[in-house]
Amino acid sequence: MLLNAQDCAALDQTTSALADFAAWRSAFAPGPEGTLYFDANSIGPMPVDAPARMQHVLDAGWRQARRRGWSELDWLQQPASLGAAIAPLLGADAADVRVCDTTSINQYKLLCFALSRAAPRRVIVLEQDVFPSNRYVAEGIAKSGLAELRFIRHADELPAALAGQDVAVVALSHVDYRTSARHDMAALTRLAHDHGALALWDLSHSAGAVAIELKAAQADLAVGCGYKYLCGGPGAPAYLYVNAQLQGAHWPALAGWMGHADTFAFEPGYRPAPGPDRFLVGTPAVLANVAFSAAADIWRRVSPAALDARHRSLTDTLIQLLDEQCSPLGISLASPRSHAQRGGHVALQFDGAAPLSQAMVARGVVVSSRKPDALRFGVHPLTTTHADLWRAVQILRDLLDSGDWRDPRFNGPVI
Template structure:
């Protein structure tokens, strides 16, 4: 646990390039979450790599074909639609081509079951402040498969990543494994909050969590289908749980941000992504089916009465 998702993404992209030299190509999804692309672009602008964009995972075979890809950076779940990629299949394809995989788990970790070791994932990052419940500004996590644990120095060397942190040695000596990736003094209060969340997660059965999340999100989709039919809102996420991440995305072509603000005003906490998506994110540890009934009842009422059109809901939002 250290730093932000973007910083850890930078660290691991650089680490993958070093571990898989002399290959210098990073494969990136064209429409990935913008910050992920920005990090990769910065590395390329520094002359350390070349980027190769894909529009979907279906294009990965052709991107790998030249045999020069060092790392494939993928989001496990699309931040807009919640579409989930097949981690095992894509890891196998990348490995066959001699490339490493780096997964962003921000929209899946803590909501659906993930088996990094079992699927052969090489590297991963993810935020702590979503489903993992680290709180606002919570630190990010990074994962390095043991086979790459000592593949090279970290891209940013700091005293917290030293093999003997409090020896204050004049020269850097990387700590073993993933312990080499922390850099400077951590945000202690944020780490303490995450420690409390981690104590809960240690007792969570991933299979039970996944089943609970499936029940919640399937129920939410059923409620949208039956309670909001003909009101201008449509499902934008896959219906199959195995292809869906942590949230359920709905499409509202008229004004998704307005509708989202109206829902928040009435006590339904969710988010919007421009131009037309709203995202419900049931949490398997705390959300109940009754919460979903109440949320969809509120949504139906706002749509039927068109109260979301109130100008007060038009203030700027993310």
């Protein structure tokens, strides 16, 4: 039996994943009537009280408290308190996560930390098709003479890459930004450890959508974006995780005053703060952190297992609808079929992915594309309904069927 609109509506009533979904959904501001958003892999939805929090920090913080904000408000505690709020989503202890800087910068900081920790080993293993910034960061480190790079195309090439016992760190994206294929974090971390290497994970396309078990997997290091599924807002600070067993050792590569053991002592020399605070560098981005705090207060209350179960129900349904209604029209699934092997988005493979995604946006379904041929549905488990999936798939089917996506107006540049 093919799924129909009533089945999707019924799934919204009956699914037990994430009880009281309506309340979670109402914690986020809706977009314009009729627009469906599938771009949580780029920018997640806005918590409904983010504007009020921003206004408050502008008035009570910037306008009135000014310098006293640093001592009277929570500005200096934000990197740790936001980190604690999202830690359960990462399967991490609250004390081991900090919100700060960007993912690229955190990647730099933790790669350098891994290199200093693993010396004299100096090889970084990374995926050839990783998100470009991760690769650029590693290339920059290699150019400055601190490391050598070794690329793999697939995880099955990892044993060979590790065989020489010279690898300092294996830096992998938990989820591929194009296909949404998810690595087995525990197995690959174990493999790295068996060869004396550390494992650094980029969680940008999994955190806030699917359950992650950093601690159980014994992962060493992790980074990820705050603005995607975590809903920290456009350009939100990123986060970093350092396994507690590694925290005491070695200086950070970017040693700044916020990572000093006694920031306001203004000592002439650097002394690293205990724990992950040493990976903080400069002044926290207070306004951005306040926007993030609106989402953090939602994350503090969410069960990661329930979030994962709802994401599974949604993306399994989406794949079934796409199979049934769109695959006969020449579009195919690029993501793995098993939820355990997928991240936050569902990707399709289609030669005209870029114009098709623009045509979808023009019809009110905000999806995205990535070169060469990926069409991506970033599914946010706290705001998406099964009925939304039905509507989106009808529009996709109609565009494919009619060929309307070929209109030249959909050929412009896209981000």
